[in-house]
Amino acid sequence: MNGDGAPRIGFEWALEGKEHGSYDEYGLLQWSNERLAGVFDELRARYAAGTPSELPQVTIAPAATKDNDEVSHNVVLAIHTWSDHRDFAGRKVAYTRWFYVPYHQLQGHPVSYRALYAALGALPPAPEPPLTVAVPALDPRDVMPGSDALAAAALLASGQQVCLVGADGVPMAERLRFVDTVMALLPYGLRTRFSAATWTSSTTKHRIKLSFARYAPEGIQAVQWGQGADIPLDKHSATYHRILRKRDVDYPDLIGWLAGQTEPLSFNDADRSRVFELLRQSAFQSPPARPDPVPAPPPAASGDHGVVEVAHRGPTVAALARALAGASADPHPALDALLAVLWTQSDRSALADALYTYNCFQHVIEPQEDRDHLYERLVSAAFQPDEEWMWASKRGALLAAEDTPDPVRRRLKALAGPRWRRFGTWDRRYRLACTIGVLVVAVAFAGAGALQLLRGDDPPAQQALPPQPPHQQVVLVKDSAEQPYVTAVVKEALRRAGYQPDDQVQGAPSVLIGYDPDIRGELAVNSLTPVGDFPTQDILIVRDDQEGFPGQILVGEGFGQDVEDQILKHHKGLLIIRKPYDELKNQLIDGKAEAAIVPGDVKADGYTPSEALDDLLPERRIVVGAGSALKPALEPAMDRLNKEGVKSSDDPQADAKAFVDLIYSHAPALASSAKPVSEPVGNSGDVILITTVVAAVTGLAGALLLVRRPSRFKGSLTGRHRA
Template sequence: MTDHEIGFEWALEGKRPGAHDDYELLDWSDDRLGPEVFEEIRSRYATGLSADLPQVTIAVAATREHEQVSRHIVLAAQEWSGHRDATNRKIVHTRWFYVPYQELAAHQVSYEALYRALAGLPVTPSPPLVVGVPEFDPTALVPGPDARCAAALLLTGRPVCVVGADRVPMIERLRFLDTVAALLPYGMRTRLTAATWTSSTARHKIRLSFARHAPENAYEVRWGHGTEITWRDGRANVCLGLLARPDVRLADMLQGLAGLTDPLSFGPEDLPDAARLLENAGSGLLPPGAKGVWWKAKHPSSEDPRTGGPGADTGVAAGHRKALPGPGAPGSEDRDPVPGGGGVPEAGAVPPAAATVPYRPTAAAGPAPGAVPPSMQAALGGLEQADRERRPRPGWGLRGKVTMVAAFTTLAITSIGTGVVAMLLAPGGDPPAAGDAAGTEPGTVVVQAPSGQEDAFARNLVAKAVQRTGYRFEIRLSDAPAETAPVAEPAVVLVEIPPADPALSGPLPTRPVNPLAAQGFSEVATIPVPDRDVLVYDAGLIKPEKLTAAFAHQDEEIRISVPDTSQEGPSRKRPEQILRQRHPWLHLETVPALDPLRALRDKAVQAAIVPRETARDSGYPRSEALAGLPGRSLLILCNQAGGRALRDALDTVARSIDPGRLASEDFDSPVTAAARLVESALPSPSGAVPRAGDLESDWRQDPFWPALSLIAVGGAAGFLALLLAIRLPTRIEPHPHPHPPHPPSAPASPGS
């Protein structure tokens, strides 16, 4: 294979050994290109720093000198320098090489061959700045599905990112870039930027890159597999079909594309021409010696190196066809010559000196440039048909994303707000008061009970016993039983028994006089109310038997902490007063009610009296030593309409309660404890008519959990809104409007 000498200019980016400075240009060739050119290009195409070096970046540059635009292919090679900076970090050298595109187009070299030749040079090459590079043989390439997909997607104008190649060697990735570039007209290398590695977080301008994750605005192609391109993808679908034509030899197509060295961009003005060149390559439709777009009239034009686009054509041949659809160029058009003659130019156009003549004037010479072989039309459905169809891209679109963000944000605010309000205003879940009920259904027993939260166990115990007997029930809350007792319907009334004097012995006080005897209610049984406070102890400091014995006789070693409940009002029973009156020999220490376990944690006491909700999560075992203390009790009264069976059931359930077990964890949930006791004491009825929602639930007893669930739902919705907001584009481009249609050209004269 013949080597050709190609000139170049160079620059070296890095740090000096042991320096504190940031990365900068250390040296450059100082020929035609000054340091300002190198500074601009290195900041424009920064890809991040990989831990796996070397890596290669392909960039492009254009300079203007004496009104002449010069284009360069820029190859940047990142490699370890072998030195470290002042912080002992490895220093990376980036070697920038600028190669004139005219020399590459004349000899058609590959990226891989160019890299191998330049990488073998010294870090700071000396004149003469030329290097021998072997000529490019595109027919040796074997494009896979990933390369074909990448090339087709590049012709839409959007970037393409290859993922899933983290363990692929750099030289193979560079060869992949060569393969993709070979599937495009060679002149598109003047605008093609590529990299063998880019950081997923870097905001770069690389058109064809490798990364762990594809950027938001780029197509994703998986290494070795490609990606799914459907008819909805417009030009990409058509171009992929052109790259996979069974009637065209791959070697012929690659050879034809390699000869198309005229510069082409990835902008809307050149993409339709690139697609037509791809259509004609390998099909025998390229004229001999064609280097680019031959069907457009040539007129003097100027190029701007900043935009890189050719000047607008001032002459237009008669006739035109619609361009392939693509991003940024909806409805754009390029002019074609009319085979067989000229026509009337459009208004304002400069008429050509002579009529445009097809390069094959006779039928024997082959089809005209715009013709497509019948086999290709059958396989692809016709390129012209694909041009005319404007198919929308799949996805939500910007408006859909904004709508979803607004919806999830509204849901988050509503759920969190509702949950917070529910936690602040929930009354604790008691059933409606007595005055809310206008009457009861047949077979329903009214259960009237005090409204206190600590009486929930007794309310649910009676309600469950009524249901177990075969009746429906309706709970009514009232703290004045003598005034609101239901007389005309079956009813059970719970009346609070005044607490006994703490100085008296015995766990329960004597029953009071029946306050509803005159209204037909008789006594049935007494229900002890589980105390709000329980006794917990440190098993490592004291045994439960010794703690129980301390309540029977004096023990100087045992100390018990008691919470200070004086700030909770007169209705709150103060366990300290009861214990000092009932067991004056106990050594009690008062602790703040906000932290009743503090003394027990500090090993200052062996036991502590704490609220049930504190003991539930404390991890300390409970003692039944407080079972002998007097507590609250409720008297069960039932009228004659309730029936004998109901009275017997209530008596059986009340007698099944073990007062010594009221301090255990089984009674922390009043609903569960009541249901368990009734089910164990009474057989299941055969004709019961239970009603859904009759029994008070833990949900209604403690509104904290449903409110917390609402807040959690709101948090999840807010998180989804945040994710969608992150996925929104950082800049909203104006919606492109299609170009107005060109006026139809005048028909050719019969003699033309």
């Protein structure tokens, strides 16, 4: 190291150009090392980027030399500038200075390409020995990735070539900075195979990994400068992209960590998993919450009932959510722990539920200064854009709740894509137009209704009542989850809708209730779609007079074997007896059983729920699946059930009835914004029908006219893009 602190890097060089007035083509004019002349020739041919119009430009290329079976990697930087010479035909001669830096020098001292360019570019065209130059180390704080850098890094990680378009006016220094930014998001070792060019010709076929051009050549993925990739990313790139976005640490830490990963890597499939692994490690900077599937060592045998890491399922989301809700001082660690365990879709769903249940953890997050950021993290973790089908209803529920904090509300609203159904995100103008249209229709309705009244027809039935089918239809409801309450609710809802649930009916069930994920297969077989799902927890109920831990526990037949094994492992000497559900119920009613594990909504006299096995008992989801025809009938009930949760009750039937009554006695509890509903009134007369239709048409026409003003009209009717 010399006095200014920047270590010196050795290099070799070559100068490519033409003599003044030369008749020949471009060739190497001078070089520092005779052995490398052939290497430089090879590099020149391989990484030729086309005929540039504006110089200077920079090209970066890898070079690997083999010396007795030992491969040594090198990083090559080429600086293209105009010389003052002209060839014989009067054309300007461009000089290219090639610099060849052995990679091992950078392994202990990672540097950015910009620093290399600054240091090497300041040298004279034919540098004299000693061939070393001082280059400062890479500064991770200097990198601020935008969406285009993220997209480019993700594409590169999956081994594709990337071309940046739309950067025509950007100066070369900015482009070089971009190259640095992109490579900072990848392990440093990839620089041994990386090639880039700050300018390429759109009509040249090249194999430069990251290039800038006016148009992307065929077969090369284009990334728009300042924006992102045009087409959706493929699987690998999407994964990398997601990891980057969901990182837990700030960019400087991530980049600093990645800059330390200097073992040489390639862009091929062989090293891809390692690259992803490194990125994950850097993004979370702690061992992953879910290790590889190996059995975890058992905890101390003294019955430490702390959080136990089970092999394939760690602390559940619910548990951690509960922990977060209970966090007294600083919620950050609990939040981090919670977000760390979100790996699957059901985890996210659980988180969304937890958000609903605990009111977005307001009471712990509000006092914090970065509450917006925390809310943002929670919401973005739980609500993934490609899982909209899963959280659509939850989101609706959250938005409906009055005490949802505003940041969350904003975020949730912004989640939806440009669909015209999301009325709330529309432009004010369009909303106004639609509202006017609706009012017109409503007036028409009222007019028609008044007309009818005068005529003395029957008043129209209550709105939002599900339509009665022409005749009573018999449906079969099958409950394979032993959820009497849910079953009762379902049946009651169906009854209200005019169907007749009957258990004796043969044939395929029209409604299925079961546990996720086991029920899915059956749903598919019967071509039923999920209508609602809600969590349920099995609980351990212990007889009141039982002291300490029970010796035997009754479980239903459908109880998971693995859970049973787990319980047995932790509680040696425990006896678990499987019984059919009815028998179990009888035993409970009789009070014969010491303890039992039952679905959470079951209440039994003389038994109290115990939390002893809470950690072991899995949280399960109950899925209600129904045919498409029955869906509208069941939806309100399911939504409500989702919100209020499955309760354990003594008398499921009565409770269910009360519940359903509650639902259908007043207006639907859904979104307060009006829907452009134009349901035709049931069995009204033809006149009414015609009048209403005409009114509706005029109303819509009016609304459209309002909207389609050419001068102010920007874009399509589908509203604005996601913020």
